[in-house]
């Protein structure tokens with residue numbers, strides 16, 4: 185179901201993101217990359233972006249590493265062929281595979297960094313995906329999570345109302361699939377808080393290095409380490 189949903193909106197996915205977040209999604213990815221790359225100490229890291237979509241996170245990571253004069257090997261995984269088609273044009277330097285986060289098609293202990301941006305919430309079996317990410321990470325490898333979450337407080341409530349009304353309206357208008365953008369707020373509503381999520385990760389062998397909210401407190405960045 186999730187694969188079909190993203191196949192149906194792939195062509196306009198980036199445009200809807202830019203418009204509905206007023207370009208903030210780029211800043212969130214940049215902040216997330218900077219936070220993870222700041223903890224990366226290896227020379228030529230191998231990086232896997234799970235649920236890579238159209239490749240924005242890979243692009244952002246590449247730019248961040250170029251600033252640090254560091255070369256890297258980039259890999260991406262996504263279950264939607266249509267999202268991957270777009271990614272192949274945007275990030276031709278990355279090795280992109282179609283596949284499921286619950287069965288990551290890479291050998292154990294392959295990567296120094298795994299990232300998941302706005303993907304975790306969509307996984308049908310989160311526990312299995314987390315175990316798989318743990319398996320493919322090298323010892324002490326890093327996991328970067330960028331995800332939406334509901335938040336209390338004025339800004340959080342405003343952002344939530346916006347996500348439930350304006351986003352499905354614009355998303356529906358541009359992609360013809362309003363239901364896909366209703367799925368967005370429903371999945372955010374059903375998703376654990378960052379604190380609950382970080383406890384879940386600890387159960388599966390991760391330690392949390394940092395947790396930061398992104399303006400306007402509807403998205404958060406979490407960096408964890410495999411222990």
Ligand SMILES: C[S@@+](CC[C@H](N)C(=O)[O-])C[C@H]1O[C@@H](n2cnc3c(N)ncnc32)[C@H](O)[C@@H]1O
Nearest residue numbers: 190235236237262263264267284285301302306
């Ligand atoms: C909201 S998009 C995020 C895309 C990208 N990471 C970004 O930052 O824009 C979620 C992506 O997760 C992918 N996805 C959802 N469930 C998946 C799974 N179980 N395995 C692999 N990819 C999955 C979808 O196909 C979609 O491309």
